[in-house]
Amino acid sequence: NAGVTQTPKFQVLKTGQSMTLQCAQDMNHEYMSWYRQDPGMGLRLIHYSVGAGITDQGEVPNGYNVSRSTTEDFPLRLLSAAPSQTSVYFCASQDRAYGYTFGSGTRLTVV
Amino acid sequence: AQSVTQLDSQVPVFEEAPVELRCNYSSSVSVYLFWYVQYPNQGLQLLLKYLSGSTLVESINGFEAEFNKSQTSFHLRKPSVHISDTAEYFCAVSEPRTDKLIFGTGTRLQVFP
Numbered sequence: 001n002a003g004v005t006q007t008p009k010f011q012v013l014k015t016g017q018s019m020t021l022q023c024a025q026d027m028n029h030e031y032m033s034w035y036r037q038d039p040g041m042g043l044r045l046i047h048y049s050v051g052a053g054i055t056d057q058g059e060v061p062n063g064y065n066v067s068r069s070t071t072e073d074f075p076l077r078l079l080s081a082a083p084s085q086t087s088v089y090f091c092a093s094q095d096r097a098y099g100y101t102f103g104s105g106t107r108l109t110v111v
Numbered sequence: 112a113q114s115v116t117q118l119d120s121q122v123p124v125f126e127e128a129p130v131e132l133r134c135n136y137s138s139s140v141s142v143y144l145f146w147y148v149q150y151p152n153q154g155l156q157l158l159l160k161y162l163s164g165s166t167l168v169e170s171i172n173g174f175e176a177e178f179n180k181s182q183t184s185f186h187l188r189k190p191s192v193h194i195s196d197t198a199e200y201f202c203a204v205s206e207p208r209t210d211k212l213i214f215g216t217g218t219r220l221q222v223f224p
Contacts, residue, residue, distance in 0.1 A: 031210050040217075042201060042214040042215055044214070045213065058211070099157050100157070100212055102156075
């Protein structure tokens with residue numbers, strides 16, 4: 001049982017490039033979400049999904065897109081990377097009885 | 112809207128001393144409360160949670176937290192810390208209706224020998 005798998009673990013982008021951060025879970029959870037972690041700011045919610053085909057914005061959605069075509073996958077797309085998007089990104093899925101399970105994170109640097 | 116305040120960004124403490132990490136939340140409805148721990152260069156792990164029932168919840172490694180509805184607090188305590196407790200601790204709140212999990216800014220616990 002892998003839990004929540006995020007790829008890649010590290011990524012360097014040039015300003016203006018696009019990329020997709022992958023997130024997959026094998027726990028059949030309906031609820032998934034993306035956070036970014038920045039020093040002194042904790043984790044801030046970017047986007048979340050309550051099930052396949054349903055997504056919504058969190059606290060800091062600008063510059064990011066998501067889709068949820070299957071229960072297992074919840075990719076995060078950066079359309080045109082900016083230095084302000086340098087951060088550590090965490091994907092999570094939730095079971096109401098247990099709580100949230102987090103992936104190991106993706107460290108993104110935009111130069 | 113929900114919000115979480117962790118008043119202390121850093122808490123230095125000597126080994127075997129007691130510690131309290133403070134967390135206050137704001138919400139107009141019933142909430143679920145969580146503490147997560149993040150060890151250096153790792154992801155987040157659930158430390159303990161309050162969903163309902165007893166207001167005092169405990170973790171397997173000696174931490175406890177008490178839900179205080181009147182004070183809107185969920186402070187984390189440990190009577191005697193170890194070097195291995197050095198980590199960042201995040202308090203988080205979610206509303207049963209929305210399932211969104213909102214985090215505080217974190218408290219870095221540094222345990223010195």
